[in-house]
Amino acid sequence: MTAGDYRTALDAAVKEYEALGQQRRDIDDRLAQLAQTIGTLMRLLGLSPTVPLGLTDACRLALRGAGLPLTPMDVRDRLQGMGVDLSIYTNELSAIHTILKRLNDASEIRAVAKAGKPAYVWNHPTQSASIVPPMGRLAVQRDADEPPASPKRGKTRRAR
Numbered sequence: 001m002t003a004g005d006y007r008t009a010l011d012a013a014v015k016e017y018e019a020l021g022q023q024r025r026d027i028d029d030r031l032a033q034l035a036q037t038i039g040t041l042m043r044l045l046g047l048s049p050t051v052p053l054g055l056t057d058a059c060r061l062a063l064r065g066a067g068l069p070l071t072p073m074d075v076r077d078r079l080q081g082m083g084v085d086l087s088i089y090t091n092e093l094s095a096i097h098t099i100l101k102r103l104n105d106a107s108e109i110r111a112v113a114k115a116g117k118p119a120y121v122w123n124h125p126t127q128s129a130s131i132v133p134p135m136g137r138l139a140v141q142r143d144a145d146e147p148p149a150s151p152k153r154g155k156t157r158r159a160r
Helices: 003-045 055-066 072-082 092-105
Strands: 109-114 117-122
Touching: 003 055, 003 072, 055 072, 055 092, 055 117, 072 092, 072 117, 092 109, 092 117
Parallel strands: none
Antiparallel strands: 109 117
């Protein structure tokens, strides 16, 4: 195989990786929307969820599906809309603030300003980047009769 073949394979792998990452983000967004719809419909029917959702995971779902910055109060409203029982917390906003701070520290979400107030957005994974220099720098053309260049060695100084 030639360097061009490897480059083609690398480009195909990167393209597929990015496409799958986008599909994952789309699926996560849709799951968050469905979780909110299910929570709302269950509340309207007077049903309670069979699998309780922890506050951290609930906050993740609320932020993933939002697509826009949410203040802690917005997150609380979305959680209530999803049917998350916040009555178990003495101070629900304090608990949400703590969760959002931890998610921000873990780089799962990003803090931004919304109308002068702190807000948070889901921190989408970055696009993949090549970790190698462009092929032009890697491929060195030389004649078949020319011997490979030996590495240059600099003078070293002894420590006194």
